[in-house]
Amino acid sequence: MLAVLLVALSGYSQDTTLLDLTFDNPSNPDTVGNLPLGLGAAMSPGTTEGNNRIVVIDSLANKAGTGLGVEIVDDDTLSGTRMEYEISPSQSAIRWDFSFSPGRVDGPGASYFNAAVTGPGLSTSSSANRFATLRLYENGTVRFQAGAAPGAIGAYIPVVKGGLYRVSFFVNDKAEPIAYTDPNGVAGNLLPADSVDYWMDAADGNGIVYIGGGQIQGGGAAGSISEGTNGLGRVGFGSTSGAIGLNYIVDDIKITKIVPPAGPGTLSLYLLGE
Ligand SMILES: [Ca+2]
Ligand SMILES: [Ca+2]
Ligand SMILES: [Ca+2]
Secondary structure, eight states: OOOEEEEEEOOOOOOEEEEEEOOOOOOOOOOOTTHHHHHHOEEEEEEOOEEEEEEETTTTTTTTSSSSSEEEEEEETTTEEEEEEEEEEEESEEEEEEEEEEEEOOOOOEEEEEEEOTTTTTOOTTTGSSSEEEESSSEEEEEOOOOTTSSSOOOEEEOOOTTEEEEEEEEOSSSSOEEEETEEEEEEEOOOTTEEOOOOOOOSOOOEEEEEEEEESSSSSHHHHHHHSSOEEEEEEEEETOOOSSEEEEEEEEEEEOOOOOOOEEEEEEEEEE
């Protein structure tokens, strides 16, 4: 008699990685001096030199992580710079992590990159499209904006040139609250419907801390995202034409699908005979 024992675990779930960019993938290598590789990436301008550029940099220049990183620059009032990644398929609950390092902090605080979550195919450069945003200024500060204006906006957090910072967005486009595990591994944080929480390691000795959040407000595409579900279709970094003096290095960009923890796990045994 041949007996096959199958053990099935149910009731447990694991967050699914949708995008994991270190720029050091040996099977799909990036090249210093080139545009970064990435499935569904939207790059504007598609140039690696000049006042507006996106370019892979080497480990010595990469202050935002290990190995290769990417420098994004907007130093021209004639055009913006965008580096975005499509999330396919679109999602209702995601965690987005990335590391960054300011390359310049000498501006007046009038310009910023929007590190933002938007809908599929939309540009993060347009304020009406932004569901959740961390503004990376050119004067040594960052702060979040929960949604399109007049969404909740955070306090300015100081950052220094060459410093290494990491931020985590938890974004919920569902019509009901979700629970998530924070970057310190603590489970059960509740996030209301159509809301975002931000966590950040501000390199101030306090570790990774909650820096605030809020509910989506406003109209435009961001409003329509909040009204429906499965509207989280793109993340990235973008600036407006008028923005100038911006230079940031980014690395370790990761998007995961937040899967709600299920109830108590159950262990099922199946015995198949003969
Ligand atoms: Ca890297
Ligand atoms: Ca929604
Ligand atoms: Ca510009």
